[in-house]
Amino acid sequence: MDEKMRILKMVEEGTVTAEEAWQLMDAMGINEHTQPQNITVYEKKLFHIHVESADGDNVNIQLPVGAVRKIIKATGKLPIPDTQTTNVDFAELLDAVCDLLDAEVQGDLINIEAADGDNVRIYVE
Secondary structure (H helix, E strand, O other), X not given: OOHHHHHHHHHHHOOOOHHHHHHHHHHHOOOOOOOOOOOOHHHHOEXXXXXXXXXXXXXXXXXXXXXXXXXXXXXXXXXXXXXXXXXOOHHXXXXXXXXXXXXXXXXXXXXXXXXXXXXXXXXXX
């Protein structure tokens, strides 16, 4: 699935609004009438989110780092359905991810194995 379809899927799921999706596509240079902005090599790397809940819910998200930065800026949250894990502090998780993205860290950013069986792995490659 290409980036535009992923963003449209996020709109469908209610993760971002239509306006936020439009801004995100503009920032990524994937609207027909825009040209890509100065995108760094790091922003083109893929940001992965893998969530396995003890209840059997699984989430796998893969977006360019630049898109994730835009999502965080536009929505103030990560593109993770936070209702699927109960013992994860998403505000603290967001702060940590923002700091690591600002430092352009690659590899595992966050790896949580909660006592209730919920697992969250966030990484850049």
